[in-house]
Amino acid sequence: MKAIEVRFAKEIDKSFVVFRETGKYFPCPWHYHPEYEFVLVTKSHGRRMVGDHIGYFDEGDLVLMGPNLPHVWVNDESFINGGAAYDADAIVIHFQENFLGKEFINIPEMETLKKILDLSRRGLVIQGSAREKIGKLMVKMMTMNGLQRLAALMSIFDLLSQSQELELLASPGYTPRQEDQLKGPTDRINEYIMLNFHREISLQEIAGVSNMAVTTFCNFFKNQYRCTFIEYLNQVRIGLACKLLANEQNKIVQVAYEVGFNNLGNFNRQFKKIKNMTPREYRKRLDTQLEEDSIFFNEAYIVNE
CATH class of the missing domain: 2.60.120.280 (Regulatory protein AraC)
Incomplete structure (x- = not known):
């Protein structure tokens, strides 16, 4: 979009x-x-x-x-x-x-x-x-x-x-300049991912949104994003899961389904693949480093990046 x-x-x-x-x-x-x-x-x-x-x-x-x-x-x-x-x-x-x-x-x-x-x-x-x-x-x-x-x-x-x-919110490398706005087929791809990441998205579906054949889409996506569509979709989902896991009231299984994984086993595998730790280990690390992270942010938020 x-x-x-x-x-x-x-x-x-x-x-x-x-x-x-x-x-x-x-x-x-x-x-x-x-x-x-x-x-x-x-x-x-x-x-x-x-x-x-x-x-x-x-x-x-x-x-x-x-x-x-x-x-x-x-x-x-x-x-x-x-x-x-x-x-x-x-x-x-x-x-x-x-x-x-x-x-x-x-x-x-x-x-x-x-x-x-x-x-x-x-x-x-x-x-x-x-x-x-x-x-x-x-x-x-x-x-x-x-x-x-x-x-x-x-x-x-x-x-x-x-x-x-x-x-x-936005990542440190994100620069809101007009010339950086996405154009062409990536507009529709980005919009569709952002609005539908919480459910299953097939290659046929996303290729259709892009007005491409599946093979053409896969080649186009990997060239643009330097990863496959499924890998990118899982990165989006795991990124959001990390934010949800910071709230101890959110159960891990609930987080898995909320960000679009249809079973806990696949969520755990993808999470460990991307973050090199399990969701449970990630949550424990958040707890043990809470004080250190708080000190870091208090210093960082008053410094120009």
Whole structure:
């Protein structure tokens, strides 16, 4: 899926935009834009794609994305087919780096925030107490006047600057430049994988999406991705499984089925092949290195990459 550039209407009496996105499902396609963006999901659940990251969102999910970072929120099927008991709902803030003047971002008081905004070019999930406090402010901003909204945004910046509970999304090597956007057959291939990785995808099926014969598709895919389609699909699935395994409430067998493996044995084999350890060993390693990883992130998140 080729990301499209979206330009949002600007209001002449406002330096930044706050709006509510509501409906049966979130309608935006895979897209990017020059503004920074906060997205707070107040209702709905599904999958979100940010850069080369694929993850899940639920109520309360809060993400900050930097300029020109491709992204899309895909509601679960019950919302898309009208079976959900309620509409999807989110609150969104758009602002540009120079919305308060070209020198604003460079004043001393903005130093820590500036580093976090740099990291947001990979996408940041905001967690913990900062998510709760920022979420409440975003809800209140919907009924605030101009000066109140500006003060609330400054409070959000302050909370963000102090937070140490931030999760990076897109990989370190991902660069959101327009010339990097996928073109041609890879558009349809990438879109189909991202939206259907959780179920079985046959070679005949994905080749048909690409308008190619199976043999042609296999040769094309290996040339483009330097691996077979099945190998790539398993890498996507195992990558998501690692994130789900970090939550101790997720049972290993549940994770296996959730990311698209139809039996636990195959999940364990593929996981060990890609990660050189079993899912259980991976989870134990997460537990034993939690403190070390936390220290590393606390140092890393305030350093420009």
